[in-house]
Amino acid sequence: MPGNTNLNINEIKKCIPHRYPMLMLDRVEELCLGESAIGIKNVTINEHFFGGHFPERPIMPGVFIIEAMGQTAGVLVAKTLELSRGGHVYFMSMDGVKFRKPVEPGDCLRLHVQKERSRENVWRFRGEAFVNDTLVAEATFTAMIVMPEEA
Secondary structure, rough: OOOOOEHHHHHHHHHOOOOOOOOOOOEEEEEEEOOOEEEEOOOOOOOHHHHHOOOOOOOOOHHHHHHHHHHHHHOOOOOOOOOOOOOEEEEEEEEEEEEEOOEEEOOOOOEEEEEEEEEEEEEEEEEEEEEEOEEEEEEEEEEEEEEEHHH
């Protein structure tokens, strides 16, 4: 399916409901509708979590890396299904989560998500996060798409 291959922050905000401080994406690129996407998160020292994680050596918490993968998947789902009514994508499960290297201020996090399968409103993804060409985190996760009137 053809689709926009590069989404800026304003287009992302039309796809998912997240806002500061929980919006973990700056851009989505290489969007292949119904299949895969690459999200970009530019990690800066101004992130709200660095004040406490950890002040002497700031490291991005792993849960936020996984959240950024989930948001990338959420954009993929929203664009694939043409969700103009503002559907939400909720995590259902996470498997095989591994954190391999720390992510620090100044890093550019590239979030690769690949749809493994979908059935009705449940989608399963494989996610990998890279800094440069180094794998820093990975997970397989399942998410449910819920429309606002169903929530």
